[in-house]
Amino acid sequence: MLGKALSSCLESREHNVKGLPKEQLDVTNYAQVLDTITAEKPELVIHAAAYTKVDQAESEAELAYLINGYGTENMAVACSKKDIPMLYVSTDYVFDGEQNRPYQPWDRTRPLSIYGKSKLAGERAIQHHLSKFYIVRTSWLYGPHGRNFVDTIRQMALDGKPLRVVSDQFGSPTCTLTLSESIADLITTQRWGMYHGTDGGTTNWYEFAKAVVADLKVKVEPIETKDMPRPATRPKYSVLDKTTLVHTIEREMVPWQEALAMYQSMKSDKQPVKS
Numbered sequence: 001m002l003g004k005a006l007s008s009c010l011e012s013r014e015h016n017v018k019g020l021p022k023e024q025l026d027v028t029n030y031a032q033v034l035d036t037i038t039a040e041k042p043e044l045v046i047h048a049a050a051y052t053k054v055d056q057a058e059s060e061a062e063l064a065y066l067i068n069g070y071g072t073e074n075m076a077v078a079c080s081k082k083d084i085p086m087l088y089v090s091t092d093y094v095f096d097g098e099q100n101r102p103y104q105p106w107d108r109t110r111p112l113s114i115y116g117k118s119k120l121a122g123e124r125a126i127q128h129h130l131s132k133f134y135i136v137r138t139s140w141l142y143g144p145h146g147r148n149f150v151d152t153i154r155q156m157a158l159d160g161k162p163l164r165v166v167s168d169q170f171g172s173p174t175c176t177l178t179l180s181e182s183i184a185d186l187i188t189t190q191r192w193g194m195y196h197g198t199d200g201g202t203t204n205w206y207e208f209a210k211a212v213v214a215d216l217k218v219k220v221e222p223i224e225t226k227d228m229p230r231p232a233t234r235p236k237y238s239v240l241d242k243t244t245l246v247h248t249i250e251r252e253m254v255p256w257q258e259a260l261a262m263y264q265s266m267k268s269d270k271q272p273v274k275s
């Protein structure tokens with residue numbers, strides 16, 4: 001989902017982008033990673049591939065670590081050998097959500113889930129092997145080219161299904177289109193390091209769902225996390241402080257409501273017109 005949005009965004013800025021799906025570059029295959037990076041000689045590698053099934057990871061820990069930990073280490077070692085900088089996309093789920101203020105890039109990590117732990121392993125591999133890297137932690141992604149919360153909730157509303165959404169997990173929804181613009185700005189700076197990049201503002205999943213279906217006049221029922229047990233524990237509060245990124249790219253983040261409105265109007269433009 002993010003990889004495709006990033007490719008389009010960077011191409012629109014005249015970058016020469018080579019987007020490689022798993023079939024062409026499996027990050028768990030070190031020889032393939034090194035051969036590809038050697039052959040392509042990129043100026044920068046953007047590593048947006050990941051094992052992203054947060055709940056399933058609890059029963060597939062080995063695979064999650066293989067892709068997010070070992071796979072990221074492969075990318076980092078190959079980039080280090082070829083002296084190529086890298087941007088790695090990470091997650092708010094590296095935090096435990098016990099803090100009542102937005103997380104800074106340097107705050108203590110304590111992931112609650114296998115997914116969060118495996119992504120943190122990836123961050124550590126990058127920091128261990130590379131000096132020229134960007135790590136961009138983001139959260140609650142949605143956008144074109146992937147299954148996501150916005151599309152799922154909207155489809156459920158259109159199908160007349162009941163909408164029960166948790167109201168006690170707080171964070172920042174982020175559109176892949178706005179995040180791609182921030183990443184595109186960041187990679188021109190060569191100011192290496194750890195960044196937090198999400199859309200602006202804070203909400204909870206219930207309020208987010210209400211905003212998604214605001215025009216449909218359907219009821220959304222708030223529930224608590226304990227009423228919807230899931231295999232992976234999520235942080236209660238995972239708002240990320242974006243100050244470092246804002247100062248580096250010299251612009252504010254787009255408020256999440258604005259990004260959502262943009263995404264939804266873009267989608268409705270693409271709906272077939274009924275005759």
Ligand SMILES: NC(=O)c1ccc[n+]([C@@H]2O[C@H](COP(=O)([O-])OP(=O)(O)OC[C@H]3O[C@@H](n4cnc5c(N)ncnc54)[C@H](OP(=O)(O)O)[C@@H]3O)[C@@H](O)[C@H]2O)c1
Pocket residue numbers: 001002003021022025026027028047048049050051052067071089090091092119138139140141142146
């Ligand atoms: N989605 C979110 O809410 C969210 C929030 C915070 C951070 N992030 C991070 O943002 C990044 C992008 O996430 P996304 O939502 O765009 O994820 P996504 O849509 O699931 O894309 C991940 C891609 O990685 C590919 N992949 C899996 N295993 C691979 C391997 N061994 N080698 C190469 N590619 C492999 C997947 O291919 P297959 O589908 O064919 O397996 C998929 O195309 C990830 O690093 C994720 O951890 C996501």
